[in-house]
Amino acid sequence: MSEAERKKNIRRTALIVGAVALAFYIGFIAMGVLRS
Amino acid sequence: MTTAVLDGHAAADSGEHDHGPAKGWRRWLYATNHKDIGSMYLVFSLLMFFFGGSMALVIRTELFTPGLQFVDPAFFNQMTTMHALIMVFGAVMPAFVGLANWMIPLMIGAPDMALPRMNNWSFWILPVAFTILASTLFMPGGAPASGWTMYPPLVLQTGDAFPFLIFSVHLMGISSIMGAINVIVTIINMRAPDMSLLKMPMFVWTWLITAYLLIAVMPVLAGAVTMLLTDQFFGTSFFLAAGGGDPVMFQHIFWFFGHPEVYIMILPAFGVVSEIIPTFSRKKLFGHDSMVYAASSIAFLSFIVWAHHMFTVGMPLTGQMFFMFATMLIAVPTGVKVFNWVATMWRGAMTFETPMLFSLAFVFLFTIGGFSGLMLAIAPADIQYHDTYFVVAHFHYVLVPGSVFAIMAGAYYWLPKWTGHMYNETLGKAHFWLSTIFVNVTFFPMHFLGLAGMPRRIPDYSTQFTDFNTIASVGAIGFGVSQLIFVWVVIAAWRGEKATDRVWEGAHGLEWTLPSPAPYHSWATPPKARIANEAFE
Numbered sequence: 251m252s253e254a255e256r257k258k259n260i261r262r263t264a265l266i267v268g269a270v271a272l273a274f275y276i277g278f279i280a281m282g283v284l285r286s
Numbered sequence: 287m288t289t290a291v292l293d294g295h296a297a298a299d300s301g302e303h304d305h306g307p308a309k310g311w312r313r314w315l316y317a318t319n320h321k322d323i324g325s326m327y328l329v330f331s332l333l334m335f336f337f338g339g340s341m342a343l344v345i346r347t348e349l350f351t352p353g354l355q356f357v358d359p360a361f362f363n364q365m366t367t368m369h370a371l372i373m374v375f376g377a378v379m380p381a382f383v384g385l386a387n388w389m390i391p392l393m394i395g396a397p398d399m400a401l402p403r404m405n406n407w408s409f410w411i412l413p414v415a416f417t418i419l420a421s422t423l424f425m426p427g428g429a430p431a432s433g434w435t436m437y438p439p440l441v442l443q444t445g446d447a448f449p450f451l452i453f454s455v456h457l458m459g460i461s462s463i464m465g466a467i468n469v470i471v472t473i474i475n476m477r478a479p480d481m482s483l484l485k486m487p488m489f490v491w492t493w494l495i496t497a498y499l500l501i502a503v504m505p506v507l508a509g510a511v512t513m514l515l516t517d518q519f520f521g522t523s524f525f526l527a528a529g530g531g532d533p534v535m536f537q538h539i540f541w542f543f544g545h546p547e548v549y550i551m552i553l554p555a556f557g558v559v560s561e562i563i564p565t566f567s568r569k570k571l572f573g574h575d576s577m578v579y580a581a582s583s584i585a586f587l588s589f590i591v592w593a594h595h596m597f598t599v600g601m602p603l604t605g606q607m608f609f610m611f612a613t614m615l616i617a618v619p620t621g622v623k624v625f626n627w628v629a630t631m632w633r634g635a636m637t638f639e640t641p642m643l644f645s646l647a648f649v650f651l652f653t654i655g656g657f658s659g660l661m662l663a664i665a666p667a668d669i670q671y672h673d674t675y676f677v678v679a680h681f682h683y684v685l686v687p688g689s690v691f692a693i694m695a696g697a698y699y700w701l702p703k704w705t706g707h708m709y710n711e712t713l714g715k716a717h718f719w720l721s722t723i724f725v726n727v728t729f730f731p732m733h734f735l736g737l738a739g740m741p742r743r744i745p746d747y748s749t750q751f752t753d754f755n756t757i758a759s760v761g762a763i764g765f766g767v768s769q770l771i772f773v774w775v776v777i778a779a780w781r782g783e784k785a786t787d788r789v790w791e792g793a794h795g796l797e798w799t800l801p802s803p804a805p806y807h808s809w810a811t812p813p814k815a816r817i818a819n820e821a822f823e
Contacts, residue, residue, distance in 0.1 A: 260475045263470065270501055271502075274502055274503075274509070282509070282535070283524075
């Protein structure tokens with residue numbers, strides 16, 4: 251695997267995992283909003 | 287094996303990154319090297335261990351005899367709250383992140399963590415967060431005193447400290463999430479060629495699973511405390527019954543974070559112990575793959591058991607049954623792990639150096655904490671045990687001779703690789719025996735206190751609880767003082783006997799093919815595929 255390809259994979263994995271974390275944060279607040 | 291050692295040295299000396307560390311404070315403030323950041327995490331966690339530990343001693347001093355002796359009840363409640371927050375988020379979690387930073391790249395043959403600048407941020411956010419949290423001790427109304435669970439409406443009565451508490455918890459969460467992203471990205475993308483996932487060392491595996499847990503639950507805690515903040519300052523009523531909200535919902539959300547958090551603090555401990563026991567048994571780990579599946583099962587189950595923390599709030603019988611049986615199910619994969627550790631030792635050529643002693647104590651004493659956990663999982667029994675010292679005994683057995691002993695085991699195990707010198711084995715063993723004796727003197731009597739009905743989080747108690755409280759307080763002071771031996775052992779290790787590369791006769795894995803101390807830049811050239819598999823031969 252080339253260095254450029256590895257960097258691209260690293261960036262993509264980080265963004266996906268970060269997006270999952272953000273989804274949990276917003277999702278639980280949204281659940282609170284819908285229940286209250 | 288010879289090939290592996292030679293290749294390890296070659297990779298270390300390849301000269302691709304032949305510059306050393308920066309000089310002075312810049313080395314630490316601008317650190318991007320995984321070893322420097324790992325060291326900072328470990329030192330920080332040790333400082334927090336003593337800071338939080340001193341609060342535990344305030345608590346135990348007050349409880350030495352019945353009556354109010356030294357501190358007023360409000361300050362006592364601040365101590366219980368701050369002790370928990372500091373130990374969980376400031377001592378145990380950063381210690382495991384420190385071990386991960388140091389060891390994961392060495393174990394998988396990566397030159398560094400995948401996102402080194404973010405790694406720097408992950409660490410440096412922590413001292414800011416804990417300075418803010420500690421500053422609340424000097425604010426009007428004092429530090430938070432509602433317990434680390436921050437249940438509303440009680441937590442909303444916190445004085446000026448409230449927004450600082452929320453902000454510091456957010457910062458801790460951001461730090462943990464960034465650290466978890468780094469661990470996942472590093473393990474997924476930077477493993478040595480041919481090191482497939484199932485060939486990874488158990489410490490790396492357990493950390494990968496832990497990182498996914500962190501990604502899933504730290505944002506949930508952040509969401510919960512954000513809602514607390516808006517309830518207090520922006521007129522919302524998420525958890526305020528008067529405005530149509532539901533305080534019990536906070537408990538559900540908190541424990542959806544809180545129970546996986548327990549496993550965040552214990553899975554890396556499983557990983558550490560799974561590295562150490564094979565080394566000192568001179569056998570390979572029994573059932574490596576089953577250990578991976580067991581850890582994954584524990585992680586999955588941790589998401590569906592949260593309400594066992596809140597049986598007493600009232601819930602449908604079906605709910606109680608579900609959470610009770612789901613919780614008991616965790617004993618199965620945990621039993622697999624304990625079985626595998628014992629099977630690894632079976633007919634092994636065992637020796638009992640300090641890391642092995644701490645690991646053996648971990649297996650035995652963590653299992654005691656697991657058994658009391660099973661007792662607490664029984665819904666009708668939990669109605670009796672809830673909010674008593676039995677709960678305090680349970681989670682301290684899991685966290686102190688569990689997580690903390692595993693951290694100590696890991697520190698002794700890898701210290702020669704970090705410093706290039708052997709530590710003083712006699713002092714290490716003294717530290718182990720004193721810690722083990724005093725940890726039991728401290729926490730075992732709490733089982734009896736809880737079963738006799740002594741509630742937790744109180745500064746005073748009925749006289750029939752005196753004897754066991756006095757014993758526990760003596761044990762706590764002894765345990766605290768014993769930890770000073772560890773500090774001395776670490777300091778003295780910099781002048782100890784020179785360590786060999788392999789350090790321990792039975793050690794296997796990539797990290798042991800590098801020189802001791804591990805060079806500032808390691809694995810600039812990825813290890814050869816054959817070496818990556820060496821640990822399994």
